[in-house]
Structure formats: structure tokens, C-alpha cells
Amino acid sequence: MHYNNHLNHVLDSTFMEDYMTTKVFGKKIIYYEEVDSTNIIAKNLGKELGHHGVLVLANTQKAGRGRMGREWNSPMNQGIWMSLILKPVIDIRNAPMLTLIAALAVNKGIRKITGLNSSIKWPNDIIINGKKVCGILTEMSTSKEILECIIVGIGINVSNECFEEEIKDKATSLKAEGCKEIDKNQLINEIMLSMEYFYDIFLETQSLKELIEEYNRFLINRNNTVKIIEREETYTGIALGINENGELQVKTQEIIDGERKEVVKEVVAGEVSVRGVYGYI
Numbered sequence: 001m002h003y004n005n006h007l008n009h010v011l012d013s014t015f016m017e018d019y020m021t022t023k024v025f026g027k028k029i030i031y032y033e034e035v036d037s038t039n040i041i042a043k044n045l046g047k048e049l050g051h052h053g054v055l056v057l058a059n060t061q062k063a064g065r066g067r068m069g070r071e072w073n074s075p076m077n078q079g080i081w082m083s084l085i086l087k088p089v090i091d092i093r094n095a096p097m098l099t100l101i102a103a104l105a106v107n108k109g110i111r112k113i114t115g116l117n118s119s120i121k122w123p124n125d126i127i128i129n130g131k132k133v134c135g136i137l138t139e140m141s142t143s144k145e146i147l148e149c150i151i152v153g154i155g156i157n158v159s160n161e162c163f164e165e166e167i168k169d170k171a172t173s174l175k176a177e178g179c180k181e182i183d184k185n186q187l188i189n190e191i192m193l194s195m196e197y198f199y200d201i202f203l204e205t206q207s208l209k210e211l212i213e214e215y216n217r218f219l220i221n222r223n224n225t226v227k228i229i230e231r232e233e234t235y236t237g238i239a240l241g242i243n244e245n246g247e248l249q250v251k252t253q254e255i256i257d258g259e260r261k262e263v264v265k266e267v268v269a270g271e272v273s274v275r276g277v278y279g280y281i
């Protein structure tokens, strides 16, 4: 195996494929210097036969996509911008759970490689010292109600030092949180290894039953008050943890038959935001 002495900056796909110790995920890597969005490329590839486990990686994205129609800033050399193609034979309703699986995998990989104390903001942001270091955008493609593929897009801020005005209070990078030079290949490998591990467990039951504990252990704001911002309604409650479907259980109060009663709501990821009562976390 040759040594790439620009590891922190240059991602070389041939080198990386040799480097991967996974069974399937990321064993094939398609690398681009510049793309609009790795999710778009992965989605097109995912419609074809094969390609399960293929990883699309880019050095920069010109139109990186975030959740809820936002943009995702993906500057050259400063992060890991990648999309994993999955073609599982599962019920389409269970597909969104893969986004929580990805959060588990990234969280585990970051903790292992950087030693930083990261946690998960439900459903799938990775947080270090109260700021977001990684976002995950899961998209699926269907044909006649049949699942063609699921794309798990992962954006990790590795060495960004400045962020745009609107996000600078809530965004961070591994470097900004004190991580020294890291080997991006090693981090990618570690994330893919964990992803493969958690994915196999998920497939056995098509649920997060066996992973609730691992997820809740790292869930930020567990047992704290959170604000749930839904399209029509905003309310506060105590975040208890996820259930086996990946929904966030929130203890809150409701007026039922004129009486204030304690209820546990199950919040479904999608067009919902969760905040701490005093701000982003």
C-alpha cells in the first residue's frame, strides 16, 4: 500500500478502496474533485442495478444540499462530503430509520478517530461542544411504490475555520474543536465499518429495537426540556429518547376533556425541528 502524504487534503479513490476494511460499504468509491451534490450523483447511480454500498465522494460541492431545502456549504479540502448508496429490500416505511443508523455510525467514528466527545441531536446531527459538526441528508428514490435506493448523504466539517454569518453560532469543525490533523481515509473507513455493523443489526428486525440503547446514550438533551417546532404547532416537553421506530418520545402536557394531562408524544422526523429551550441545543 502506498503512502499518501497529503492525506488531510487529497482524497484518492484507488488508495482509499485499498484502505477500506469493510465488507461492502465503501469498497467501491467514486471520487470527484468537484460536483454539484454527491447525493444527486448517488441517486442517479442508485437507480441502476448493482451499486449497493458504493460511496460517492467529492472534494467540494457547488450545490451541497441540506435538510429542509437548505444549502450545505462544502468548501474544497475542508471536509468529508460523501453519499452512500443503499439498495435494501425493506418496507419503504422503514427507510427513514437509516438516517438514525448513519448518525450512530458517524458519532462512533468521530469519537474513535478524534477522541472528541460528540453526541447526536435527534434525528441526525452530530454535535460537539454545543455546535453542529456533521449533517446527514437521507433521500430515497422509488418507482411505483417500490424502493429503488436510499442515499445517505453525510457532510462532516473537518478543518473549516470560518462559517457563513447565519450559521456561525451553531456550526463547527473537528479542527475548531481541537482535533489535530486527521487522516480522512481513516475516519471514512471507521464510519463505513460502523455503518455496516449497525445496518446489519437493523436489517434483522427492520427496526431500531436493538440500537435504542446505543442511540439514547449519545442523545443530546435526553431528559431535558426541548422545544418541538412543527409546521402548525410549537410545544415544549422532556425528551425521553427514541423508540424502536426512531421517533423521539417527548413527555408533554395536553388539555384533554378540559383537564391538563401528561402525555408522551412520538415525534416523527421530517419537517420538524427540535431545539433546546435556550437556543440551538
Ligand code: BTN
Pocket: 036, 037, 038, 039, 040, 061, 063, 064, 065, 066, 067, 068, 070, 072, 074, 080, 081, 082, 083, 125, 134, 135, 136, 137, 153, 154, 155, 156
Ligand atoms: C443537514 O442539513 O444537516 C444535512 C447536510 C447533508 C450534507 C451532505 S454533504 C454530502 C451530501 N451531498 C449533499 O448535497 N448533501 C449531503
